[in-house]
Structures are given as structure tokens and as C-alpha cells.
Amino acid sequence: MTKKLDYDSLPTDLTTSPSHTAVRTKFYVLDTNILLHEPLAFLNFHEHNVIIPMVVLEELDAIKDRQKDVSRDARVAIRSLENALKDATPEQILAGVPLNRLQGNHQADGTLAIFADYELRQADSALSLTENDHRIIQAAIELQKQHREHKVVLVTKDINMRLKAKGAGVKYVEDYRTDQLIDDIRFLSKGFQEVEGSFWEQVGEVTSVQEGRDTFHEVERELLPNVFHNQYMIDDDETFAGRVVGYNDKHVRLLDLGYERMMGYSAWGVHPKNIYQAMAMHALLDTSVDLVILTGPAGSGKTLLALAAALEMVVEKGIYEKIIVTRNTPEIAESIGYLPGTEEEKMAPWLAAITDSLEVLHKNDESMESSLNFIMKKANIQLKSLNFMRGRSIQNAIVILDEAQNLTASQLKTIITRCGTNTKIICSGNLAQIDSYYLTAVTSGLTYIVERFKDYPGSATVNLNGVVRSNLAQYAEENL
DSSP: OOOOOOGGGSOHHHHSOGGGSSSOOOEEEEOHHHHHHOTTGGGSSTTSEEEEEHHHHHHHHHHTTSSSHHHHHHHHHHHHHHHHHTTSOHHHHHHOEESTTSOSSOOOOSEEEEEOGGGOOGGGOSSOTTSHHHHHHHHHHHHHHHTTTSOEEEEOSOHHHHHHHHHHTOSEEEOOOTTOOOSSGGGSOOSEEEESSOHHHHHOSOEEEEETTEEEEEEEGGGSOSOOTTOEEEETTSOOEEEEEEEOSSEEEEEEOOHHHHHTOOBTTBOOSSHHHHHHHHHHHOTTOOEEEEEOOTTSSHHHHHHHHHHIIIIISOSSSEEEEEEOOOGGGOOGGGSOSOHHHHHGGGGHHHHHHHHHHTTTSSSHHHHHHHHHHHTTEEEEEGGGOTTOOBOSEEEEEESGGGSOHHHHHHHHTTBOTTEEEEEEEOTTOOOOSSOOTTTSHHHHHHHHSTTOTTEEEEEOOSOOSOHHHHHHHHHO
16 A cells, blocks of 8 residues: 655755755646756756656656657656656655755756655546646645645646646646746847947947958947847948947947948848848858847748858858758647658758748749759758757758747757857747747747857847838738
């Protein structure tokens, strides 16, 4: 017979150790989707205690053998939990195993426990315990009763489950926000600053230096206090355009790019239609920038500019050897095995935006189909599934990652860490068109890398304001 654990009889050193005296510890009950989102999430709750309901382990076990990318995250989560609990006795696992004994780069100082939710009785619940979500909710309610002096929090990325949990009586329900760097998408870095009026009137006196063909200006830091590397500067009068190339406590060093010069840029026959596209094109064509992040609404030209710049640098300039285009397939079609043909033929429907852009770039050719076939071979354009990118080492290539708003931070890390010598990666996405069940604009991996890389000297971010596709598309973007 299984002995029911009395959580109020836990040893005091598990809940009131010296490191916990400043703040009363909380109990965090994790839903399955938290461990799928980040397999090591249980290490991110500092001095607080983490509880995994038994049904969560059952769900991870059911997911780990699926032929989907999420199955890998399930396996990593299971191995990580096993590593944390492997030396503990059954009684210790139920009571809570200290996490500070785990080696590695983490600040976890609480405990990890498994909650035996199979002991829950239907008579004590207003929810049907035949559903896994309801068992997790009821587990949180039971823990809430047992820990009346502590805050018990159910953590889930499922919005509907958060609503049901509140309705069922769970006092504290939260989303997982450890990888959320901003609270409002309006605070997301755009990659540029717009100065009201004339830039020169705003900054007054500057120190200018000519180095070869380039002109640099040094202005007082107090005039531009919130700057970061490779941030662009433009003004309303269309008289100045520059980029931050360095700064210290006293001065900001700007590379003068010239407003008119930027508007005169060209890549594979494409010219910028506004200053935002001009900044994007400058970053795309700059070989010192290894990561370019393009955000903006549908129709702002993200994919077209990325492809035009890639073709320019591969075919015309020979800087890179190939173009790899990838994106995450929707969860409903995550497995591409059902589609006929090779990997590239299977990916073609999901990368139609790329083929559409190629057609736009060659629409005036005598034989567009022949031109497309020639360019696909000449530029060595490869259409790859994101699921098959793991484990690769990419050299001498441009990687275009389209629809990046649907990726988590860990998925983007997987791609970016694949890039080797002489490789440039272009991430583009529209944060208003997220298809993932569990991601929002502030928790998207695209938002995460914009904030993480905004001051990295080898990256540049540009938000492409304005829709240039058509008047109809612009009206729809603004009014629908």
C-alpha cells in the first residue's frame, strides 16, 4: 500500500534553509508544456520548490517516441529529471530533492519533487480527472490546501488551462516568463533611432574624422544615451543617416552613411523603397555583420530584400558559396514525410514566399522558368526543413530563416549555433502573425534574440516600418 505523503511534515531544512530566510519559498507546479518549451525549466526557479505531477511524466513518456521535433525536448526533459533525482530514495523524491547539489551553471537552490496525483479522488474535484490537464489542476489545488502558508503557483503556457485553473480554484496561475526579456512588444528594439527634425541641429558641434573613404563623427554620449552597436541613426529631415560603430561613457562614434547614398543602394536589381529598407539592405550587404534580424509587418519586403542580398553576395560577389533557406513547418504538418518527393520538394509548399520572391526578381526575364532553374543551381539554393538542421555545421553560406516568429528561443539557438566560418544568418519574421499555440509576441524566440543580440557587434536589427506590397495590403495591415 502506498503511503500518502504529508507535505506539511517536510524536514524544515528543505523549506527554511538559511538561503531561504529572506523570501518565503513558493511551490511551482509545472505543466508538461513548460518542460517541452524548455527541458531544464525546473532549474530556473531559484530558491523556490518545483513540483512535477506524475501525469506530466506520463505525458512526456507518450511524446518522447513521436516522429516530431518536440519528442527530442521530451527526451531531454526526462533525462534531466532523471539526472536530478537518480540518487534519491522514493521518500526523498516525494518530499523534495535539493537542486543545489546538481552541477552546472544554474542558480537553483530549492527542491524538486514528484507529486503522486494518482491518489486524487474524483469526489474531491469539480473537474473530470480522466483528462490530464484536470489532474494537473487538481494537483495544484491539493498542494494549495497542504501549503496554506506558502504560495502555490501553477505554471503553464496553455491559456485555456490557465482559465480553467482559475475557475477551479487555483489562486495563482502564471505563464512561464523566464525567457521573456520585455513585458510589452512596444519596448522591443527597432534597431534604429529617429531624431526629430535635423540631426545636426540636435547634436550641435561634433568631431569628424576622415578614414579612407569613410567619415566618422563623435558626439556627446548624453545626447544619445540609449545606443548600442550597429544601431542606425536617421532624422526626420532626411539629411542624415549613420550607424553606431562604438561608444563609451563620454562619446558615441557614428559612421556617416549618407541618406541619399543609402537610398541609392542596389542588390540583384532591387532598390530600397524607403529608408527602412535602405538600412536593412546596408546590414544585409555588410560582411562584418554575421546576424541580421528583420522584423516588420507583412508586405514590408523582409523576404525579398534577404533573398536579393543573398543572391548578390553569392552569385555576383562570390563571398559565400550557397544559400540555405529554412523555416519551421506548422505543428499540424511538422512531419513532412507524407508529402511526395525529396526534402526540397516537400519543403517547397512551406517556402513558397521564397519562390514568389524569386519570380518577382526575374519576372522581366525572357524565360522566367529557365532563369529560376539557372539561379537555383548557380546560387546553390537549398530548401531545408528546420527539423533536419540539428547537428549540422554550416560553412561559407547564407542561411535565411523565414517566419522566425514561430520559433522558441531554444530552436533559434539550435540554428544559430550551427553557423560556422564565413556564414551569415538572416532571421525574418512578423510578430503579429504567430501561429504557435504557446508563443506570444513577447515570448517568441524572435523577440528573444532581438533583445539578446541588440548590442552584439556582429549583429544588426532593422524593423521595416511600412507596407510596400500594395495599398490594399497596407490598408489590411492597419485596419484588420
